[in-house]
Amino acid sequence: MKNIVKSLLAVTLITGFASCTDEQDLKFLDNAAEFKILSPVSGEGVVLNPETPTNPGLSMTWEEMDYGTPTEVTYTIQVDKSGDDFDSPIDLVSTTNNYVTVTSDALNGASSAAGLTPFTQGGLEIRVRSTVGTTGSEEKFSDVITYLVTPYSTDLPKLAVPGNHQGWNPPTAPRIASSAFGETDYEGYIWLDGGFKFVAPDPAGNFNWGNTDYGDDGSFSGVLAESGESDITATAGYYRVRANTSTLLYTIEPTTWGIVGAATPGGWDNSTALTYNSSTKKWEGAISLSAGEFKFRANNAWSINLGGDPDEDGSMNYDGPNLSVAAAGTYNVVLDLSNPRQYAYSVTLQ
Template sequence: MKKIVKPILAFALLFGAASCTDEQDLIFTTPPAEFKILSPQSGESVVLSPDTPLNPGLALTWEDADYGAETQVNYTIQVDKSGDNFDTPLDVTSTTTTFATINSDVLNGASVASGLTPFTQGGLEVRIKSTIGTTGSEAKYSDVITYLVTPYSTELPKLAVPGNHQGWNPPTAPRIAASAFGQTDYEGYVWLDGGYKFVAPDAAGNFNWGNTDWGDDGSFSGVLVATGESDCTAAAGYYRVQANTTTLAYTVTPTTWGIIGSATPGGWDNSTPLTYNATTKKWTGTVVLTAAELKFRANNAWTINLGGDGNDDGSMDYDGPNIASPGAGTYLVELDLSNPRKYSYTLTAQ
């Protein structure tokens, strides 16, 4: 018996080793189609817009999946970026019918999550996965269509501004933002104190050293250079920070803020100063107002001033409309410039 067992054991070990090697070399591909998507046709396209989030983004119909018996079938719409072969499919929605409509906002989120670039047409592969409730039943898949999607983003591109003012830590550094997606005219308000740099996000949106960063070109004349050896520098203070990564120009303008207008103690001639609160990152003050109008301005001058949100974009506007006082009384005035290009204020009765 010993003479028989040894060859069998050796064969088993050899076979097991070969099996392990084979498993490592396996290439996983999309399962073969067992039913068809009827509409839309592969190659059809859609341009999504944040103005119409509830409009249909993708309307699908497909054949029944055949399980050989009368049973309820559960269908899941799956998507992935073209060329990824559904290695990490995203489940968008599920149904027990053979049709589904995906709203524009849902399709947009799925498209961006799958890796499509906002405002650029890209291929999104779509398939239907079917299952039934029976224990141990295997999933069946439809054929795959390519749907051409132009997604959007409502997030403004941002840069981090790490430096001596916060411990040179990009993940927690204050941000400056561009005026729109695809633009490179970054702006924001930051308390600076010594050296600082500008750091771009990586593909996943994280800010870390090792990403593209910009410093001063060494002339300290407002010129940036990528991966610059020289830090930009500023004396301790609160600044309007502007940087353009295309023109490679940057400026930092020191600012102190106040409130002005017919509703304020100084009228339209002199600003009533506010005080910067480093904890809340807001400019604050307790001010007696009348039932009239006001605005916010920097440095007791009109060069930089903020009024109401005249274009309904969720931010106070430079040179914007006058702001109506809520009425005569004493108010806690707060100006929040910490969210770049989303500037806001509050007037709270005391």
């Protein structure tokens, strides 16, 4: 009799264990896809454009999640890079509707945060998370779709320029920038004093030793070498620094800056010198100006000069249109070349 009871107990325990296991499995499967995304479908995508940031980048609809009681449901769109299995999901937007439109700018930011490469199509996995109540309880998830996104970047690619001028520390080194994404014609203005090199960023955008770096090829004739053993050298001064990582050529040109034009004491023939401020990294001067036009130029010559910004890209243009002041007076004149390819100026009446 005891053996029969034991057998029945064992069968009951095994059956109960199996039932629990089945319930857990079913619950896991239910949580993985409690409701469905209706649109878009996997494989659809978008090419984002920086010129239309408010255009729709993603329009979604999904089934409503039924919790069995009349309660308000909050839906959160979550995204992650394809293959990352939502190990660090990004919350894109929340709503109480079962539809949403996300702007191109917002989708681009999320795509970049997820690790997609600018101007290259990449997969973005998307799911909808539903919750109820103010505490966000009863978490449920939709199925997952893959949305093909080609993001953009408005940041210019850069190289760090570590060297004797700043303690050979790439993370804090000044930068030079290319003219556009995908271009390799880097330029910037830097105070140099001794040896230096160029360091490229790693895939995450960090500048450190161990990344690709460039030095002189040993001929000291303006030729770069990847992982070059020779430092590039410069005597103390302020330089226009250019490097091309495709042609493997570089130039460093010493510059001193001034203001020139009908509004200046020297007219259009002689620059009025500005003084470099090592603390602000700007060229500055208190100058008596007349009402009229002016420009900035280097080395009291016209080979390097900066004027207005007709293309409205946020930077003064080489050989750009003349600038002007409307009234005579003493002005605090500032030329800021510290941000590569984002050159700016100000003239403030004192």
